[in-house]
Amino acid sequence: MRIGELSRRTGVPVPTIKYYVREGLLPAGRLTSPNQASYDDAHERRLRLIRALLEVGGLKVAAVAAVLAAIDDPGRSVHKVLGAATDRIVPRYGDSAQDEELEAAREEVSELIGRRGWRVDHDNPAAEALAGALAALEGVGHGEFTGLLDDYADAAEQVAGVDIAYVGRWAGRDDVVERAVIGTVLGDAVFASLRRLAHVDVSARAFGDEGGRPAD
Known part of the structure; x- marks a missing residue:
């Protein structure tokens, strides 16, 4: 999935996802082109864990x-x-x-x-x-x-x-x-x-x- 879909699935804004990647909390997606990356279920699971640890x-x-x-x-x-x-x-x-x-x-x-x-x-x-x-x-x-x-x-x-x-x-x-x-x-x-x-x-x-x- 692309970052937009990852954002829709988790409710986490795209800029926030990119911030988590920069901070090393979330692994970077797999590059499919110079400007595109692909994310999977493992990214979604880790992102939900990050939000739970932060918010709850x-x-x-x-x-x-x-x-x-x-x-x-x-x-x-x-x-x-x-x-x-x-x-x-x-x-x-x-x-x-x-x-x-x-x-x-x-x-x-x-x-x-x-x-x-x-x-x-x-x-x-x-x-x-x-x-x-x-x-x-x-x-x-x-x-x-x-x-x-x-x-x-x-x-x-x-x-x-x-x-x-x-x-x-x-x-x-x-x-x-x-x-x-x-x-x-x-x-x-x-x-x-x-x-x-x-x-x-x-x-x-x-x-x-x-x-x-x-x-x-």
Whole structure:
């Protein structure tokens, strides 16, 4: 197919497709003449993945490029690619090594990792992100939230198990790797939305608000 048809199929404007090619996110089409290139289903699939990572996953172009490079590297295991994707979507915090609340939160997270027996490096970006969130909770007077960490960890382990089981349905490396990334990046958006829907329901049941409940 030509670039115009690729644009129509995916809803991505032609100039944007050309930009993705220049940035190395999308492979160039096969030249059929000096001014024409042909694209195939693989280009369409990759383009849809790029848009999903950008629009739903909220990644920046540079982060998408890094994730796609990991996907395309046959020397990387699925575990390593998944780590590369995760590292790109967790928030980063500035150098706050002297912040007592943050230091205490880091220790809390380290103890959680040890207590759960998780095979995770203690300097993992997700661990730092969790510490930052706990420090912020402490800063606004909700430090007791740390008492819920194991309950949240129980739920997180269950969700992670579902994620990995989904990935394991496919045998080919390319399919496994791509679905691992999709499950990591887009799965966050799915789970966050489900959690908010559940909040509405549980709140209505707990506090007697009929507004969010179906009529009898």
